[in-house]
Amino acid sequence: MKKIKEVAGNNTSDLVEMNRSAIVRILQQMDVCSRADIAKITGLTQASITKIVAVLIDMGIVTEVGFVKGEGNRRSIGLRLNAEKNLVIGVKFSRHVFSIGVFDIRGKVYTQQETEFGLDEFASDVVVEMKKQIHDLLKKYKNVVAIGFAVPGPYLRKEGRIALVTKMPSWQNVNFVEEFENEFDKPVFIEQDANAGALAEWWFGNHGRPINSLAYFLAGEGVGSGIVDHDRLILGNLGIASEIGHISIDVKGPACECGNKGCLELYCSANALLKKAEEILPELFEEEYENRWEACNRVFLAAKEGNEKALELTEEIAEYLGYGCVTLINAYDPEIIVIGDSISQGGDLLLPTINKIVKERVIPEISGKVQIKISKLTVDPTLYGAAAIATDKVLRKPSEYLVSK
Ligand SMILES: [Zn+2]
The missing domain is CATH 3.30.420.40 (ATPase, nucleotide binding domain)
Incomplete structure (x- = not known):
């Protein structure tokens, strides 16, 4: 019998990972915060947080940095996400151009590059060039943990292809999942451009x-x-x-x-x-x-x-x-x-x-x-979004995707 995702239960190990993810996601939004701050936001007990944070520190995902002022001027140890150890590559594909950028999971930009192509160019040639550029960046940036793609909508995510690319019918036959999922030794995640933009605003928009x-x-x-x-x-x-x-x-x-x-x-x-x-x-x-x-x-x-x-x-x-x-x-x-x-x-x-x-x-x-x-994003929101797609996924399963010591 097939597992139905929507009604599937959570095993204890899933719950542990969910709590780790909740803490990592809070730290992604804040520069530095204390265990007490996290307790307040998550509703987890101090004891649980102490235990989970110890594991995250041990894994190298979180670091202790100095002190932060808490309630009643009490000093508590500050916690920070080790973002620079966890980079993501974002790839934006659009009608005339593809852009590739390297970011960390807090949205800091390391590099970005753009390649224009003509509507009459073969989709397969463009795909080859995209792969080459990604491989080159992976050689240069060793800490990349995932790759996110933003493609024009409507994107049929189960099939891995774009349903309609105005004026570019040849791209409808490109299966993004097949082309890119097994090409690199990093996980690849693909979403349509507007969803990518939403994730860029969600993770990097400072709202x-x-x-x-x-x-x-x-x-x-x-x-x-x-x-x-x-x-x-x-x-x-x-x-x-x-x-x-x-x-x-x-x-x-x-x-x-x-x-x-x-x-x-x-x-x-x-x-x-x-x-x-x-x-x-x-x-x-x-x-x-x-x-x-x-x-x-x-x-x-x-x-x-x-x-x-x-x-x-x-x-x-x-x-x-x-x-x-x-x-x-x-x-x-x-x-x-x-x-x-x-x-x-x-x-x-x-x-x-x-x-x-x-x-x-x-x-x-x-x-x-x-x-x-x-x-107000200073980076092209769809390219940033491609990075946010990867960021969103890795933050949900930190033990699986984030760099350990
Ligand atoms: Zn229409």
Whole structure:
């Protein structure tokens, strides 16, 4: 008989590992904290914590560092996660470019590199180049414990392939799990880009704790979202839950490649912005742009300088982002929505309209409780997210994945 994951029980060894993971996850969020702090947050007894921390120190995962001030000015020994001993490689694959970076499990960046490729290039050639670059980094950085991949959604995680890559049909046949899982002597984890972005915000976004639920609204070449609810990604059956880019906001609207009509993605993606901008603001594109990220920024810069047409276009994009937020709020009840990727460069030009739409269209008791923010991550959130995918997995099973002495 098959084990059903959702109703599977926990053996004592699983519980021990869960408690270790809880402590490691708290330390990932804090620079230094004491055993008493951990007791307060986890509800575990001091005795349990002393025992678990001793094992983590013995394994080399946690180190004692000096003293921290606790309640009543009492000094307690500080604990710190040995992050620099546990690096992860993040790989972001997108339509025109793949990026690879090395990070530690607290999000510190060690290196990142980008490789562009053409839509007409064979997927298999690009895969070979990706593997080569990862092997090279593994030779250079000996402390890598896992590799995370962020791929464009909708990604069928059980099958290991992308269901639809707009304008790049050959990539639909690439099985990421088969290609990469056994290629390296490190564990490989793959998620879609919006889920990766959500994990990047969750682990590296400094939004404070506790947070019950965070939605990442990816507005880049495509549109999507990733939701972390009570410490877990919402995945659905196939792993494509929260694919808000393909929620119809006009059932009679233009046809989308997914088969639906009037999908949100057709109105507030970078592609939608640039298509319109090239029509009404051709002067901005007389000089060839370096990449689409920079092209979007040209429109927002023009808007900041007071260009009427650029302002109108930015306003229109913000309105549609607002509709997207309304859907996110009604569907997932997030505490924080973080908007990221190329469109988020519009920053403060976008937020007032987004907030206005949300206020008008969501019940006040709910809308008043949601914070809508623009991502402040300095690293590309999807690449950072790829690192966060690996980080999320290794923090859940520290004994299995983290470096021991
Ligand atoms: Zn669609």
